Amino acid sequence: MRDDIEKILDECIDRMSAGESLEACLASYPEHAEEIRPLLLAAGGIRNADMPPVNQQARAAAKLKLNAALVQSREEAGFMQRLPGLFAFQKVRAMAAVSVLLVAVIVGVSVYSVTGGGGTTPGQNVAVSAGVSNFLSQEEFANYILANSQNTGGNYWNGGVGLGLEGEWEDSSMVPAPVWEEKDYSSQTSGDGYNRVSGTNVQVIGIDEPDIVKTDGMNIFFSREEFYYYYYEYESIAGTDIMPPEMNSGIQIVAANPPINMSVLSEIDRNGDLLLYEDTLAVFTWDGIYGYDVSDPQNPVSKWEITLDDYTSVVAARLYQGKIYLVTQTWVYAYDPLPIRPMEVNGQSVELKYTDIYYPVMPVDTDSTLNAMVFDMGSGNLEDTVSFVGASYSSTVYMSGSAIYIGYSYWEDETPFVIDFCRERLQGIVPDSVIARINLLDTYDISDAAKMTEIGVIFEEYLSSLSGDEMAQVQDNIGNAMDDYFAEHMRELEGTGILKISLDSLDVTAAGGVPGTLLNQFSMDEYDGYLRVATTVGGMFGFSGFWVSGGSANDIYVLDGDLNIVGSVMDLGLTEQIYSARFIGDKGYIVTYRQVDPFYVLDLSDPTNPQLKGELKIPGYSSYMHPISGDRMLGIGEEDWQVKISLFDVQNPEQPAELGKYILDDYWSDVLSTHHAFLLDEAHEIFFLPGDDSGYIFSYAGNTLEIVMEVSDIQATRAIYIDDNLYVIGDDKIVVVDELTWQVVNELEF
């Protein structure tokens, strides 16, 4: 009886939630009506309680943070994920072989058509040139934001930052690009008390990147990962943590040199990536950047604070010549955009001037500003800032010695693409009446999304009028036509806008773009005044149930100082995606990955006549490549789900060879998600990488990959060297190894 009441009450609550009346529910159970009525009335009172509305700004801020985390998650995952939706570009990943495309890019010889080299679609316009301008008044800014915010509110995962066409751009004096030294990518020399010390493994020598470990040669600064212990109780669905998390963290400052006297000197109660310059340690936490004076490492003193507001997140940071170059993103409230105050510096609010905010000439979806800022590392003072409007999609930051390059993915609207496809390619495949309906639909003044829905209805109606066999045949024909059309036009659908911000003036000095999307910061590189960019285009595409089976390709573009495309190699690794990219001097190295196996070698020394030179098959893939002396390249990646290290000979671009290969019995190394976890010590011809539960020290002497030591029983995350001591750093301890004898010198537990 009691059980009955509970069931009936439960059912009636659901029925009333779905809109039924109280009386209708009671009528179903007249015998219990008297008992249930007051309970249902109370339930109605609860459901209709006057809840405060959800604050839309808080919602937007949460969305921005989540978006930033999604971008980071994608980057950490080491592969590209595509946008969701009806026209989903999907990650196509499968177990199989690798293609390493060896690309020798000789930059900027002459200007030539971007479709001239290797492309399969002559005459296709792939250039995305640009024009930008800054705002001249507060009203202009506010109007722009409001006018261009409409498309981003509902579904900010679509659309994108695009840059205008055919804009004039004032030239600025070019800063000479830094010279790439093909030796010792990570070490500095001299200083008191030591002769050599490693730095974080970075993309560009001399430009430091935030990481969890820094050293000054005497002390190690180590931000332990935030350990959240959870006890999962496995059930049919997600793990239920039945214990509260226990946090175990803090930045350890360790006296490291000499290793025999190693000890923890002090601790800073924060967590995050670090930058170290002279006596200042900067800590990048989730809510800001905190500067400490660490001249007395036993007593770090808070020096400055940059606190981000709730609508701002850090996209990237670099340290160069004592300055922090910070790229942040601030969500802008469309109905009341100004003032924009992304952060406070030492308690002083920073306000962006609208005259420092640039926008593309051709309006694009806008929901945020991206801000490039320069701070003095010693004082924390904000020295300069420049911003531009855009949408909060994925962005990739690369910084050379002369400029910051910010790349943004954008997606063109697919509706015109699909309508054009239907008009151009479906004649004879579907009846004229179907195409006529689509033509008529195109004239309606309705949203693109609504048009797509209608197109779906048109096809559904048509297909359902066919017999099973006819339907299969028509679907097949449409699919084939779509394959062809997509292969020819996929570069029109997705692109990357690129902004160049001069370090000298901190002004936007050029804007341009390329088709396709970037993998990570290594997808861009400046050399001799030219920017080289590696992108993947294509992926899965479909509409109304028709799918292209994964036409994708990889392109390399060479852009001049004004970001005009002057050279390109297209269609590398057809049906594949870039898994890693590295540009070294006048050569480029691209690893792509696909389902079946070719390994291409391309010679691009004549940019107008790229040629396929050779083919080689190796299983697995590399997600990080690191150059070493003697024209060799290390590749760290995976094969059969295990960590794989390959040593390539790249001396002869026509005949790259795999000199050695080692497959670890480990399923994961942090190098697969961040290049910061890798350490090369060329003096001893060794490199370090963390494994699942240990740290591996490999020798590559004599072109043979060999484990010289496995430091076990440590959750190793990084390693550094000071003189001839290698410090393997884990969350709970540091193990020091003598690189001459490979004996453990000392250990320090936290």
Place this chain on the structure above:
Amino acid sequence: MDGSVYCGTIQRADSRAKETRRDHLNEKCDSETKTVESVIADLFEEYYDRVVRYIYVRISDQPEAEDLAGEVFLKALKSMGSYRGSVAQMRFWIFKIARNIVIDHYRKKGIRKTVNLDDVEIPDHSNVEELAERRLQVGELTKALKQLTGAQQEVIGLRFFAGLSSAETAQVLGKSSGAVREMQCDAIRKLRTLM
């Protein structure tokens, strides 16, 4: 592992397993043309407001509830490696995370606040019809809710503010549907006397 207790970490959960998991989920998602990230993004769009309301009735602090709701989705993204279930079940999982975040919230703040019964204004609504007529002030509701057991509060929060069915609520709480219906009935009876 079913039924057993496993000690792991969120950020340093077996990264390899995380990857494998991600791929597995992506495969699942492929049929719906979704990636893991897009699923999380979609969940945010659909459930953020409901998560805020659910947390709000549990902690009675709207700005805090909005912040915590944001954390729920960040945590969902981070914890993807430990997620075991289908894409369709992810919404229960979101509320599981929300529930745990509320528990953490109370733990962080120390001993859980209790409300002195004397402080609770219990208006005289001898006529229950009147209750249905007027808009119940949420402050009255949250005060009254505090007189329920923790489990009863959760049932009310999940059923009425998160909008889950009793079967779904049972999944989140790890109880049987019958237990949820019983708690719901008891909670409503008690609330009726308090509001």
